[in-house]
Amino acid sequence: MAKENPRNGGWGNGFQFFATKASYVVGTKWAFAAAIALIIAWAVAGPYFRYSDTWQLVVNTATTVVTFLIVFLIQNTQNRDAKAIHLKLDEIIRSINPAHNEMIDIEKLSDEELERLSSQYEQIRKECEARESERKSA
Numbered sequence: 001m002a003k004e005n006p007r008n009g010g011w012g013n014g015f016q017f018f019a020t021k022a023s024y025v026v027g028t029k030w031a032f033a034a035a036i037a038l039i040i041a042w043a044v045a046g047p048y049f050r051y052s053d054t055w056q057l058v059v060n061t062a063t064t065v066v067t068f069l070i071v072f073l074i075q076n077t078q079n080r081d082a083k084a085i086h087l088k089l090d091e092i093i094r095s096i097n098p099a100h101n102e103m104i105d106i107e108k109l110s111d112e113e114l115e116r117l118s119s120q121y122e123q124i125r126k127e128c129e130a131r132e133s134e135r136k137s138a
Contacts, residue, residue: 016080023077026070 025031042059049055090104106117 016076019073019076020080022070022073026073 039059042055046055086105086107093099093103094101106114109117
């Protein structure tokens with residue numbers, strides 16, 4: 001399957017490309033160092049601005065706006081990563097012959113259905129532990 005260039009194909013693909021790159025950049029040590037440098041510069045400027053309300057408002061507003069925007073970028077990247085992982089796991093399940101193919105796409109089940117499935121697998125685990133315990137004691 002050929003991969004498309006994410007820069008072609010409209011606004012959605014452009015945002016995807018931007019979000020992925022931006023999430024990577026803001027997660028680097030250099031971005032963290034730049035943030036620390038900005039905070040230090042702001043603190044050093046405090047005496048010059050006499051620790052005014054405006055001086056405090058600048059950092060509060062800037063950090064709020066940046067945080068607000070970064071949350072959306074990170075969420076977009078996390079959603080895409082989770083979707084890709086689910087698709088990879090679905091392919092692994094599909095490719096293994098004795099696997100339970102009904103496990104494909106289970107992330108779309110309701111909470112009640114997931115809880116029922118979880119209980120079934122807990123019961124399977126308990127049965128395996130009991131058989132293992134019997135085998136060891138025999």
